[in-house]
Amino acid sequence: MVYQANATRYQTMEYRRCGHSGLKLPAISLGLWHNFGDETRVETSRQLLRHAFDLGMTHFDLANNYGPPPGSAESHFGRILKEDFLPYRDELIISSKAGYTMWTAPMATGDRAST
Template structure:
């Protein structure tokens, strides 16, 4: 039995442009993060296993839209979220270009690196080279 894969580039764009809920900031209390001045909701959405190419892109889109419509503005990503590795960042990037482009100034994105990513001595455990490559590929 072969595993079904969903590729973001194969999914047609939404026919209806996304318009975020006008009352999206009425659902949660936002909290200051240290002395940075940054305000975050008490809950964030992590895109680990449910945003890879093994899930339908439209389902991912629906989850992210619903979260944002309810006031979640912090999304957590990593270079090896998927599966396969990197696909969650790629899928989120596609939604940033389409659905969330008008709202990008309202979002806080976090990412991380430091686990295995590719074969060889620099593909794991957070070497400087690995971290710089991960940052470059995430951007």
């Protein structure tokens, strides 16, 4: 079944302008630190994202070490974005962070102090 977003999703959420950019951010964002990794069913993550978006939440926060395991939250979010939210992509603000340790490798330390 194709996801159809709530038509009234922007009527109850409070939004604030981001500086002088004109970008409007919701008063609350959804961080995908836990409940979006391999240990959570994709359907559970999908339902949580759909419900948040239906309530007017348009900002989703990720990082390269979110999971568990690290990186899996970004992979799962990308899959759900492609399958459910592609028609709404222009309405979403997706933020991520990088530089955190994910695995042992020469370029994966995330140690910015040594650069």
